[in-house]
Amino acid sequence: MLEIIYNKLYSHFGPQHWWPVTEKGKLNPEYSGGPKNERQQLEVCFGTILAQNTSWKNAEKAIVELNKNNLINIKKILKIKNKKLAQIIKSSGYYNQKAKKLKNFCDFLSKNYDGKISLLLNNNAEELKKKLISINGIGQETADSIILYAAKKPVFVVDAYTKRILNRIGYKETEYNKLQTLFAKNLPNSERLFNEYHALLVELGKGICKKQPLCGKCPVSRCCGYYEAVSLKRD
Ligand code: SF4
Incomplete structure:
Protein backbone atom coordinates (compact mmCIF):
# COMPACT_ATOMS: atom_id res chain seq x y z
CA MET A 1 0.00 0.00 0.00
CA HIS A 17 14.04 18.19 -5.83
CA TRP A 18 14.54 18.47 -2.07
CA TRP A 19 16.21 19.87 0.06
CA PRO A 20 16.29 23.49 -1.19
CA VAL A 21 19.79 25.02 -1.06
CA THR A 22 21.35 28.32 -2.07
CA GLU A 23 23.58 28.33 -5.13
CA LYS A 24 26.78 30.39 -5.17
CA GLY A 25 26.16 34.11 -5.61
CA LYS A 26 22.44 33.85 -4.76
CA LEU A 27 20.47 34.49 -1.59
CA ASN A 28 17.38 32.32 -1.91
CA PRO A 29 17.41 28.55 -1.53
CA GLU A 30 16.25 26.70 -4.64
CA TYR A 31 14.86 23.21 -5.19
CA SER A 32 17.78 21.87 -7.17
CA GLY A 33 18.26 18.35 -5.84
CA GLY A 34 19.90 18.89 -2.47
CA PRO A 35 23.38 19.85 -1.25
CA LYS A 36 26.41 19.41 -3.48
CA ASN A 37 29.10 20.87 -1.23
CA GLU A 38 29.91 21.41 2.45
CA ARG A 39 28.46 24.89 2.57
CA GLN A 40 25.14 23.60 1.27
CA GLN A 41 25.26 20.65 3.69
CA LEU A 42 25.67 23.11 6.54
CA GLU A 43 22.81 25.21 5.17
CA VAL A 44 20.56 22.13 5.15
CA CYS A 45 21.46 21.45 8.80
CA PHE A 46 20.68 25.05 9.73
CA GLY A 47 17.44 24.83 7.73
CA THR A 48 16.26 21.75 9.63
CA ILE A 49 16.73 23.63 12.92
CA LEU A 50 15.08 26.81 11.62
CA ALA A 51 12.11 24.82 10.27
CA GLN A 52 11.26 23.38 13.69
CA ASN A 53 7.65 24.28 14.60
CA THR A 54 7.19 26.61 11.65
CA SER A 55 6.57 26.58 7.92
CA TRP A 56 9.41 26.32 5.42
CA LYS A 57 8.43 29.79 4.18
CA ASN A 58 9.40 31.31 7.54
CA ALA A 59 12.54 29.20 7.84
CA GLU A 60 13.53 30.16 4.29
CA LYS A 61 13.36 33.87 5.11
CA ALA A 62 15.79 33.23 7.96
CA ILE A 63 18.15 31.37 5.60
CA VAL A 64 18.05 34.36 3.23
CA GLU A 65 19.02 36.65 6.12
CA LEU A 66 21.83 34.27 7.14
CA ASN A 67 23.03 34.33 3.53
CA LYS A 68 22.94 38.14 3.44
CA ASN A 69 25.11 38.20 6.56
CA ASN A 70 27.47 35.44 5.37
CA LEU A 71 26.48 33.32 8.33
CA ILE A 72 26.31 29.87 6.80
CA ASN A 73 29.61 29.46 8.51
CA ILE A 74 30.45 27.62 11.72
CA LYS A 75 33.08 30.07 13.00
CA LYS A 76 30.93 33.11 12.30
CA ILE A 77 27.89 31.59 14.05
CA LEU A 78 30.06 30.91 17.10
CA LYS A 79 31.41 34.45 17.02
CA ILE A 80 28.19 36.43 16.62
CA LYS A 81 26.27 37.55 19.74
CA ASN A 82 23.19 35.47 20.57
CA LYS A 83 20.91 38.52 20.48
CA LYS A 84 22.11 39.62 17.08
CA LEU A 85 21.76 36.12 15.63
CA ALA A 86 18.26 35.86 17.09
CA GLN A 87 17.26 39.09 15.32
CA ILE A 88 18.67 37.84 12.02
CA ILE A 89 16.64 34.62 12.17
CA LYS A 90 13.54 36.25 13.67
CA SER A 91 11.19 35.16 10.86
CA SER A 92 11.59 31.49 11.86
CA GLY A 93 9.89 32.01 15.24
CA TYR A 94 11.24 30.85 18.63
CA TYR A 95 14.27 32.81 17.50
CA ASN A 96 16.07 33.08 20.85
CA GLN A 97 15.93 29.31 21.26
CA LYS A 98 16.85 28.68 17.65
CA ALA A 99 19.86 31.03 17.89
CA LYS A 100 21.09 28.91 20.81
CA LYS A 101 20.41 25.71 18.89
CA LEU A 102 22.44 26.91 15.90
CA LYS A 103 25.25 27.79 18.26
CA ASN A 104 25.03 24.40 20.02
CA PHE A 105 25.24 22.64 16.69
CA CYS A 106 28.24 24.68 15.56
CA ASP A 107 29.92 24.27 18.95
CA PHE A 108 29.52 20.49 18.65
CA LEU A 109 31.05 20.53 15.16
CA SER A 110 33.88 22.76 16.24
CA LYS A 111 34.78 20.70 19.32
CA ASN A 112 34.34 17.22 17.85
CA TYR A 113 34.91 17.51 14.12
CA ASP A 114 37.38 20.35 13.72
CA GLY A 115 34.52 22.47 12.37
CA LYS A 116 34.03 20.19 9.36
CA ILE A 117 30.44 19.19 8.63
CA SER A 118 31.55 16.47 6.18
CA LEU A 119 33.39 14.62 8.98
CA LEU A 120 30.23 14.47 11.08
CA LEU A 121 28.09 13.41 8.12
CA ASN A 122 30.57 10.64 7.21
CA ASN A 123 29.38 8.59 10.19
CA ASN A 124 27.01 5.76 9.38
CA ALA A 125 23.33 6.58 9.81
CA GLU A 126 23.00 4.91 13.21
CA GLU A 127 26.07 6.59 14.70
CA LEU A 128 25.13 9.89 13.14
CA LYS A 129 21.69 9.77 14.73
CA LYS A 130 23.16 9.07 18.17
CA LYS A 131 25.55 11.99 17.82
CA LEU A 132 22.93 14.39 16.50
CA ILE A 133 20.35 13.74 19.20
CA SER A 134 23.04 14.22 21.83
CA ILE A 135 23.14 17.91 20.79
CA ASN A 136 20.82 20.11 22.82
CA GLY A 137 17.98 21.27 20.53
CA ILE A 138 18.11 18.41 18.01
CA GLY A 139 15.28 15.90 18.26
CA GLN A 140 14.38 12.86 16.21
CA GLU A 141 12.80 14.65 13.26
CA THR A 142 15.60 17.20 12.94
CA ALA A 143 18.26 14.50 13.26
CA ASP A 144 16.60 12.33 10.62
CA SER A 145 16.18 15.30 8.28
CA ILE A 146 19.92 15.98 8.57
CA ILE A 147 20.73 12.30 7.94
CA LEU A 148 18.47 12.09 4.89
CA TYR A 149 18.86 15.52 3.32
CA ALA A 150 22.36 16.65 4.33
CA ALA A 151 24.19 13.28 4.64
CA LYS A 152 22.01 11.64 1.94
CA LYS A 153 21.66 8.40 3.91
CA PRO A 154 18.45 6.36 3.86
CA VAL A 155 16.25 7.07 6.87
S1 SF4 B 1 -6.97 14.70 1.51
FE1 SF4 B 1 -6.25 13.47 3.22
S2 SF4 B 1 -8.12 12.72 4.17
FE2 SF4 B 1 -8.66 13.40 2.11
S3 SF4 B 1 -8.48 11.64 0.79
FE3 SF4 B 1 -6.51 12.65 0.74
S4 SF4 B 1 -5.31 11.65 2.32
FE4 SF4 B 1 -7.44 11.15 2.72
Missing part, protein backbone atom coordinates in the same frame (compact mmCIF):
# COMPACT_ATOMS: atom_id res chain seq x y z
CA LEU A 2 2.79 2.48 0.85
CA GLU A 3 4.33 1.94 -2.59
CA ILE A 4 0.98 2.49 -4.28
CA ILE A 5 0.53 5.75 -2.36
CA TYR A 6 4.02 6.86 -3.38
CA ASN A 7 3.38 6.13 -7.03
CA LYS A 8 0.13 8.06 -7.00
CA LEU A 9 1.74 11.04 -5.27
CA TYR A 10 4.70 11.01 -7.66
CA SER A 11 2.46 10.81 -10.72
CA HIS A 12 0.38 13.70 -9.41
CA PHE A 13 3.02 16.11 -8.07
CA GLY A 14 6.18 15.01 -9.93
CA PRO A 15 9.73 15.20 -8.49
CA GLN A 16 10.23 17.70 -5.66
CA PHE A 156 12.57 7.97 6.73
CA VAL A 157 11.64 11.38 8.15
CA VAL A 158 8.34 11.44 10.03
CA ASP A 159 6.75 14.84 10.55
CA ALA A 160 3.32 16.20 11.48
CA TYR A 161 2.12 15.90 7.86
CA THR A 162 3.21 12.27 7.70
CA LYS A 163 1.34 11.48 10.92
CA ARG A 164 -1.84 13.25 9.84
CA ILE A 165 -1.94 11.73 6.35
CA LEU A 166 -1.07 8.20 7.46
CA ASN A 167 -3.63 8.30 10.27
CA ARG A 168 -6.36 9.50 7.92
CA ILE A 169 -5.46 6.85 5.37
CA GLY A 170 -5.92 4.23 8.08
CA TYR A 171 -2.58 3.52 9.78
CA LYS A 172 -3.20 3.79 13.47
CA GLU A 173 0.41 4.25 14.62
CA THR A 174 1.20 7.69 15.99
CA GLU A 175 4.61 7.11 17.62
CA TYR A 176 7.58 8.42 15.68
CA ASN A 177 9.61 5.19 15.79
CA LYS A 178 6.69 2.96 14.87
CA LEU A 179 5.73 5.06 11.86
CA GLN A 180 9.35 5.17 10.77
CA THR A 181 9.61 1.38 11.05
CA LEU A 182 6.44 1.01 9.00
CA PHE A 183 8.06 2.83 6.08
CA ALA A 184 11.40 1.07 6.55
CA LYS A 185 9.80 -2.38 6.53
CA ASN A 186 7.53 -1.81 3.56
CA LEU A 187 9.79 0.08 1.18
CA PRO A 188 13.19 -0.56 -0.40
CA ASN A 189 16.00 1.00 1.68
CA SER A 190 16.63 3.84 -0.75
CA GLU A 191 17.78 7.36 0.03
CA ARG A 192 16.31 8.68 -3.22
CA LEU A 193 12.94 7.09 -2.48
CA PHE A 194 12.82 8.32 1.15
CA ASN A 195 13.88 11.80 0.03
CA GLU A 196 11.14 12.00 -2.57
CA TYR A 197 8.45 10.30 -0.49
CA HIS A 198 8.80 12.65 2.46
CA ALA A 199 8.80 15.69 0.16
CA LEU A 200 5.65 14.42 -1.58
CA LEU A 201 3.86 13.88 1.74
CA VAL A 202 4.73 17.45 2.73
CA GLU A 203 3.31 18.67 -0.60
CA LEU A 204 0.09 16.72 -0.03
CA GLY A 205 -0.19 17.87 3.60
CA LYS A 206 0.43 21.54 2.78
CA GLY A 207 -1.99 21.89 -0.09
CA ILE A 208 -4.60 19.13 0.06
CA CYS A 209 -4.62 16.98 3.21
CA LYS A 210 -4.85 20.11 5.36
CA LYS A 211 -6.61 20.44 8.72
CA GLN A 212 -9.78 20.67 6.64
CA PRO A 213 -8.86 18.16 3.92
CA LEU A 214 -9.70 18.81 0.27
CA CYS A 215 -10.37 15.16 -0.49
CA GLY A 216 -11.98 15.91 -3.85
CA LYS A 217 -8.55 17.04 -5.11
CA CYS A 218 -6.55 14.26 -3.49
CA PRO A 219 -4.52 11.82 -5.63
CA VAL A 220 -4.66 9.12 -2.93
CA SER A 221 -8.36 9.37 -2.03
CA ARG A 222 -8.99 5.85 -3.33
CA CYS A 223 -6.61 4.46 -0.72
CA CYS A 224 -7.95 6.57 2.13
CA GLY A 225 -10.10 5.32 5.01
CA TYR A 226 -11.11 8.85 6.03
CA TYR A 227 -12.37 9.61 2.53
CA GLU A 228 -14.21 6.30 2.34
CA ALA A 229 -15.92 6.95 5.69
CA VAL A 230 -16.94 10.49 4.68
CA SER A 231 -18.28 9.25 1.31
CA LEU A 232 -20.32 6.49 2.97
CA LYS A 233 -21.89 9.02 5.36
CA ARG A 234 -22.83 11.28 2.45
CA ASP A 235 -24.41 8.43 0.49
Whole structure:
Protein backbone atom coordinates (compact mmCIF):
# COMPACT_ATOMS: atom_id res chain seq x y z
CA MET A 1 0.00 0.00 0.00
CA LEU A 2 2.79 2.48 0.85
CA GLU A 3 4.33 1.94 -2.59
CA ILE A 4 0.98 2.49 -4.28
CA ILE A 5 0.53 5.75 -2.36
CA TYR A 6 4.02 6.86 -3.38
CA ASN A 7 3.38 6.13 -7.03
CA LYS A 8 0.13 8.06 -7.00
CA LEU A 9 1.74 11.04 -5.27
CA TYR A 10 4.70 11.01 -7.66
CA SER A 11 2.46 10.81 -10.72
CA HIS A 12 0.38 13.70 -9.41
CA PHE A 13 3.02 16.11 -8.07
CA GLY A 14 6.18 15.01 -9.93
CA PRO A 15 9.73 15.20 -8.49
CA GLN A 16 10.23 17.70 -5.66
CA HIS A 17 14.04 18.19 -5.83
CA TRP A 18 14.54 18.47 -2.07
CA TRP A 19 16.21 19.87 0.06
CA PRO A 20 16.29 23.49 -1.19
CA VAL A 21 19.79 25.02 -1.06
CA THR A 22 21.35 28.32 -2.07
CA GLU A 23 23.58 28.33 -5.13
CA LYS A 24 26.78 30.39 -5.17
CA GLY A 25 26.16 34.11 -5.61
CA LYS A 26 22.44 33.85 -4.76
CA LEU A 27 20.47 34.49 -1.59
CA ASN A 28 17.38 32.32 -1.91
CA PRO A 29 17.41 28.55 -1.53
CA GLU A 30 16.25 26.70 -4.64
CA TYR A 31 14.86 23.21 -5.19
CA SER A 32 17.78 21.87 -7.17
CA GLY A 33 18.26 18.35 -5.84
CA GLY A 34 19.90 18.89 -2.47
CA PRO A 35 23.38 19.85 -1.25
CA LYS A 36 26.41 19.41 -3.48
CA ASN A 37 29.10 20.87 -1.23
CA GLU A 38 29.91 21.41 2.45
CA ARG A 39 28.46 24.89 2.57
CA GLN A 40 25.14 23.60 1.27
CA GLN A 41 25.26 20.65 3.69
CA LEU A 42 25.67 23.11 6.54
CA GLU A 43 22.81 25.21 5.17
CA VAL A 44 20.56 22.13 5.15
CA CYS A 45 21.46 21.45 8.80
CA PHE A 46 20.68 25.05 9.73
CA GLY A 47 17.44 24.83 7.73
CA THR A 48 16.26 21.75 9.63
CA ILE A 49 16.73 23.63 12.92
CA LEU A 50 15.08 26.81 11.62
CA ALA A 51 12.11 24.82 10.27
CA GLN A 52 11.26 23.38 13.69
CA ASN A 53 7.65 24.28 14.60
CA THR A 54 7.19 26.61 11.65
CA SER A 55 6.57 26.58 7.92
CA TRP A 56 9.41 26.32 5.42
CA LYS A 57 8.43 29.79 4.18
CA ASN A 58 9.40 31.31 7.54
CA ALA A 59 12.54 29.20 7.84
CA GLU A 60 13.53 30.16 4.29
CA LYS A 61 13.36 33.87 5.11
CA ALA A 62 15.79 33.23 7.96
CA ILE A 63 18.15 31.37 5.60
CA VAL A 64 18.05 34.36 3.23
CA GLU A 65 19.02 36.65 6.12
CA LEU A 66 21.83 34.27 7.14
CA ASN A 67 23.03 34.33 3.53
CA LYS A 68 22.94 38.14 3.44
CA ASN A 69 25.11 38.20 6.56
CA ASN A 70 27.47 35.44 5.37
CA LEU A 71 26.48 33.32 8.33
CA ILE A 72 26.31 29.87 6.80
CA ASN A 73 29.61 29.46 8.51
CA ILE A 74 30.45 27.62 11.72
CA LYS A 75 33.08 30.07 13.00
CA LYS A 76 30.93 33.11 12.30
CA ILE A 77 27.89 31.59 14.05
CA LEU A 78 30.06 30.91 17.10
CA LYS A 79 31.41 34.45 17.02
CA ILE A 80 28.19 36.43 16.62
CA LYS A 81 26.27 37.55 19.74
CA ASN A 82 23.19 35.47 20.57
CA LYS A 83 20.91 38.52 20.48
CA LYS A 84 22.11 39.62 17.08
CA LEU A 85 21.76 36.12 15.63
CA ALA A 86 18.26 35.86 17.09
CA GLN A 87 17.26 39.09 15.32
CA ILE A 88 18.67 37.84 12.02
CA ILE A 89 16.64 34.62 12.17
CA LYS A 90 13.54 36.25 13.67
CA SER A 91 11.19 35.16 10.86
CA SER A 92 11.59 31.49 11.86
CA GLY A 93 9.89 32.01 15.24
CA TYR A 94 11.24 30.85 18.63
CA TYR A 95 14.27 32.81 17.50
CA ASN A 96 16.07 33.08 20.85
CA GLN A 97 15.93 29.31 21.26
CA LYS A 98 16.85 28.68 17.65
CA ALA A 99 19.86 31.03 17.89
CA LYS A 100 21.09 28.91 20.81
CA LYS A 101 20.41 25.71 18.89
CA LEU A 102 22.44 26.91 15.90
CA LYS A 103 25.25 27.79 18.26
CA ASN A 104 25.03 24.40 20.02
CA PHE A 105 25.24 22.64 16.69
CA CYS A 106 28.24 24.68 15.56
CA ASP A 107 29.92 24.27 18.95
CA PHE A 108 29.52 20.49 18.65
CA LEU A 109 31.05 20.53 15.16
CA SER A 110 33.88 22.76 16.24
CA LYS A 111 34.78 20.70 19.32
CA ASN A 112 34.34 17.22 17.85
CA TYR A 113 34.91 17.51 14.12
CA ASP A 114 37.38 20.35 13.72
CA GLY A 115 34.52 22.47 12.37
CA LYS A 116 34.03 20.19 9.36
CA ILE A 117 30.44 19.19 8.63
CA SER A 118 31.55 16.47 6.18
CA LEU A 119 33.39 14.62 8.98
CA LEU A 120 30.23 14.47 11.08
CA LEU A 121 28.09 13.41 8.12
CA ASN A 122 30.57 10.64 7.21
CA ASN A 123 29.38 8.59 10.19
CA ASN A 124 27.01 5.76 9.38
CA ALA A 125 23.33 6.58 9.81
CA GLU A 126 23.00 4.91 13.21
CA GLU A 127 26.07 6.59 14.70
CA LEU A 128 25.13 9.89 13.14
CA LYS A 129 21.69 9.77 14.73
CA LYS A 130 23.16 9.07 18.17
CA LYS A 131 25.55 11.99 17.82
CA LEU A 132 22.93 14.39 16.50
CA ILE A 133 20.35 13.74 19.20
CA SER A 134 23.04 14.22 21.83
CA ILE A 135 23.14 17.91 20.79
CA ASN A 136 20.82 20.11 22.82
CA GLY A 137 17.98 21.27 20.53
CA ILE A 138 18.11 18.41 18.01
CA GLY A 139 15.28 15.90 18.26
CA GLN A 140 14.38 12.86 16.21
CA GLU A 141 12.80 14.65 13.26
CA THR A 142 15.60 17.20 12.94
CA ALA A 143 18.26 14.50 13.26
CA ASP A 144 16.60 12.33 10.62
CA SER A 145 16.18 15.30 8.28
CA ILE A 146 19.92 15.98 8.57
CA ILE A 147 20.73 12.30 7.94
CA LEU A 148 18.47 12.09 4.89
CA TYR A 149 18.86 15.52 3.32
CA ALA A 150 22.36 16.65 4.33
CA ALA A 151 24.19 13.28 4.64
CA LYS A 152 22.01 11.64 1.94
CA LYS A 153 21.66 8.40 3.91
CA PRO A 154 18.45 6.36 3.86
CA VAL A 155 16.25 7.07 6.87
CA PHE A 156 12.57 7.97 6.73
CA VAL A 157 11.64 11.38 8.15
CA VAL A 158 8.34 11.44 10.03
CA ASP A 159 6.75 14.84 10.55
CA ALA A 160 3.32 16.20 11.48
CA TYR A 161 2.12 15.90 7.86
CA THR A 162 3.21 12.27 7.70
CA LYS A 163 1.34 11.48 10.92
CA ARG A 164 -1.84 13.25 9.84
CA ILE A 165 -1.94 11.73 6.35
CA LEU A 166 -1.07 8.20 7.46
CA ASN A 167 -3.63 8.30 10.27
CA ARG A 168 -6.36 9.50 7.92
CA ILE A 169 -5.46 6.85 5.37
CA GLY A 170 -5.92 4.23 8.08
CA TYR A 171 -2.58 3.52 9.78
CA LYS A 172 -3.20 3.79 13.47
CA GLU A 173 0.41 4.25 14.62
CA THR A 174 1.20 7.69 15.99
CA GLU A 175 4.61 7.11 17.62
CA TYR A 176 7.58 8.42 15.68
CA ASN A 177 9.61 5.19 15.79
CA LYS A 178 6.69 2.96 14.87
CA LEU A 179 5.73 5.06 11.86
CA GLN A 180 9.35 5.17 10.77
CA THR A 181 9.61 1.38 11.05
CA LEU A 182 6.44 1.01 9.00
CA PHE A 183 8.06 2.83 6.08
CA ALA A 184 11.40 1.07 6.55
CA LYS A 185 9.80 -2.38 6.53
CA ASN A 186 7.53 -1.81 3.56
CA LEU A 187 9.79 0.08 1.18
CA PRO A 188 13.19 -0.56 -0.40
CA ASN A 189 16.00 1.00 1.68
CA SER A 190 16.63 3.84 -0.75
CA GLU A 191 17.78 7.36 0.03
CA ARG A 192 16.31 8.68 -3.22
CA LEU A 193 12.94 7.09 -2.48
CA PHE A 194 12.82 8.32 1.15
CA ASN A 195 13.88 11.80 0.03
CA GLU A 196 11.14 12.00 -2.57
CA TYR A 197 8.45 10.30 -0.49
CA HIS A 198 8.80 12.65 2.46
CA ALA A 199 8.80 15.69 0.16
CA LEU A 200 5.65 14.42 -1.58
CA LEU A 201 3.86 13.88 1.74
CA VAL A 202 4.73 17.45 2.73
CA GLU A 203 3.31 18.67 -0.60
CA LEU A 204 0.09 16.72 -0.03
CA GLY A 205 -0.19 17.87 3.60
CA LYS A 206 0.43 21.54 2.78
CA GLY A 207 -1.99 21.89 -0.09
CA ILE A 208 -4.60 19.13 0.06
CA CYS A 209 -4.62 16.98 3.21
CA LYS A 210 -4.85 20.11 5.36
CA LYS A 211 -6.61 20.44 8.72
CA GLN A 212 -9.78 20.67 6.64
CA PRO A 213 -8.86 18.16 3.92
CA LEU A 214 -9.70 18.81 0.27
CA CYS A 215 -10.37 15.16 -0.49
CA GLY A 216 -11.98 15.91 -3.85
CA LYS A 217 -8.55 17.04 -5.11
CA CYS A 218 -6.55 14.26 -3.49
CA PRO A 219 -4.52 11.82 -5.63
CA VAL A 220 -4.66 9.12 -2.93
CA SER A 221 -8.36 9.37 -2.03
CA ARG A 222 -8.99 5.85 -3.33
CA CYS A 223 -6.61 4.46 -0.72
CA CYS A 224 -7.95 6.57 2.13
CA GLY A 225 -10.10 5.32 5.01
CA TYR A 226 -11.11 8.85 6.03
CA TYR A 227 -12.37 9.61 2.53
CA GLU A 228 -14.21 6.30 2.34
CA ALA A 229 -15.92 6.95 5.69
CA VAL A 230 -16.94 10.49 4.68
CA SER A 231 -18.28 9.25 1.31
CA LEU A 232 -20.32 6.49 2.97
CA LYS A 233 -21.89 9.02 5.36
CA ARG A 234 -22.83 11.28 2.45
CA ASP A 235 -24.41 8.43 0.49
S1 SF4 B 1 -8.48 11.64 0.79
FE1 SF4 B 1 -8.66 13.40 2.11
S2 SF4 B 1 -8.12 12.72 4.17
FE2 SF4 B 1 -7.44 11.15 2.72
S3 SF4 B 1 -5.31 11.65 2.32
FE3 SF4 B 1 -6.51 12.65 0.74
S4 SF4 B 1 -6.97 14.70 1.51
FE4 SF4 B 1 -6.25 13.47 3.22
